[in-house]
């Protein structure tokens with residue numbers, strides 16, 4: 268990749284490629300650091316690192332500095348979003364009393380889920396994961412990060428593809444936590460209205476999911492499940 272192009276050259280090649288810089292909309296040259304290794308090596312290394320990420324259900328109560336969570340949220344905030352509306356809000360909770368309320372709210376919904384709401388097939392699919400209505404990890408993990416999707420911006424402005432955008436940002440958040448050596452659990456008690464109430468969020472925010480974040484216990488085990496191979500999840504043409 269040529270990173271040496273002058274701004275004039277860059278503008279000319281952009282125009283030749285059909286990208287017209289809109290008048291009055293400032294643009295800057297793309298900053299992109301070339302990777303240290305070859306593209307293939309870097310992609311493989313990233314895959315190998317991400318392949319070690321697992322959803323953890325037993326957290327230690329070892330504290331995690333707020334700054335670490337802040338960096339992970341910043342990383343999530345670099346996600347692309349529909350029309351750059353960035354329709355997300357990350358609420359990071361370490362207050363034990365609030366975590367307790369979240370646990371109680373989640374367990375109430377989850378009890379209903381396991382007792383009557385879930386279909387037989389769903390419960391069957393969950394069996395291998397060992398999940399149940401016991402969500403004590405919501406109190407034990409040092410942080411519970413609740414992610415909200417914005418229905419419209421705080422000034423009433425439109426947002427676009429909020430669900431997709433928040434999903435992408437959440438993925439980056441999970442990857443950033445993993446990169447920092449932290450474990451996460453993607454948790455979706457349903458319905459999640461109790462989170463809005465406990466966290467006193469404004470009416471334009473809709474709970475998306477919640478995520479305990481922290482270190483796994485030293486004897487943590489995870490389900491021996493496999494990931495689909497490349498051939499199954501991709502089609503090249």
Ligand SMILES: Cc1cc2nc3c(=O)[nH]c(=O)nc-3n(C[C@H](O)[C@H](O)[C@H](O)COP(=O)(O)O)c2cc1C
Pocket residue numbers: 320321322323324396398452453454455456489
């Ligand atoms: C949208 C979504 C919702 C999930 N909800 C829950 C949940 O409520 N409780 C739970 O224990 N795991 C939940 N999981 C975690 C999945 O069970 C887990 O990602 C899957 O079994 C694969 O395991 P892995 O993350 O270790 O690769 C959820 C994951 C996603 C992406």
